[in-house]
Amino acid sequence: MGADLTTVSLSLGSNIERYRHINRGLNALEAAFGALLCSPVYESEAVGFDGNAFLNMIAAIETEHSLSEVVQILKNIEDQNGRDRQGPKFSPRTLDIDVVTYGNAAGELEGVEMPRPELFKNAFVALPLADIWPDRMVPGRTLSFLELWQQEGNHRQELRAVEFRRDRTL
Template sequence: MAQVLLSLGSNLDREHYIAAGLDALAELFGELALSSVYESESVGFKGSPFYNMVVAIHTDLSVAELSRNLKQIEDANGRQRNGPRFCSRTLDIDILTYDDQVGEIDGVLLPRDEVDKNAFVLWPLAELLPNQCHPVRHLTYAALWSAYDQDQKLWPVDFSWHDQQISYAKAKD
């Protein structure tokens, strides 16, 4: 089974759609490994702040089958595909990595280019899998996060899913 890292994001009814995305992923793939949920300013356009997180799954689906399933989850949650690339959205689920595969596979570029460019992807990755290496850069996500120097604002938020606190606005005392 392949380990796949996914990025989830929403800036419309954020709590509802992140939870709905997690529900759908759990139904399809079973156990999920979850980062904290982070709130971030919109990147690439002026819009409401996003909630973002990273989810690790294991699957036997091909990249094409996985991509189709993720688009179906997005569509079932009101995702509009007729707007500009950078716009508000109910639910966005992106494949970040699929094992250590590199290149365009089934129309999906792996690893996703934004992995080490956007704090809302890299910080959750560094939290969830600090010692795992980026398949191209061959540096750990913790090392990439430590060297990150972009000016993108984000912060962890309180977030519960299925009555379990998965994220805290600040470190527990």
């Protein structure tokens, strides 16, 4: 790890042409940031609206970019994958990519709450982070990602691990 690089975790989700859009998102992230550390992929029911089930996962990157620069890159990737920003907040998504953690930032950073509050609410964020970083400490907390999942995870949200194959041709 380079001295000037920040480790960032990203939550990816899709419930429209799910496998295609998750693959396209991963390919675009890899092109923008280099190597990815990827969690298993989980299927979960839509939260906040009636809709098709989502595929969700976490991808971790290392970057020199600021949080606001990372967020802009993610919005561009979402837009390139047909993201509709005109609909309601809770609605079907071709591709949704959110920063969950940015280094060890805890609290407001560049106008964004870190870690992202969804980490503490949604199993499809907490469990994949526990998968890739079981022993890493949650920024601003005195417990690891695995302990967070075990002690505070939303176990009412049903997750199903699904087989997922990377397709770098999309």
